[in-house]
Amino acid sequence: MKNQNSMEKLLNQTKKIDENNWNNAQYLNSINMLLTSNDLGTTKDDGLSKKFEELNNRVEDINKLTSDLLEDLSRRHN
DSSP states (O other): OOOHHHHHHHHHHHHHHHHHHHHHHHHHHHHHHHHBOTTTTOBSOHHHHHHHHHHHHHHHHHHHHHHHHHHHHHHHHO
């Protein structure tokens, strides 16, 4: 992108997405702890645990993609 101003705005907005991704990961960790019983680490609800595990996997994929995008934008901005 030739317009440096636009590139900087893209970079700043993507950084905000990255911050939000980190918060989402923290919330998922808290939910996972709530779904895990103190009895040998077993789950309290297998159905919910599986859905949250799938959500966690997708959030991790989004975090990786966002990180890759930030690297690319940073390289192009400099």
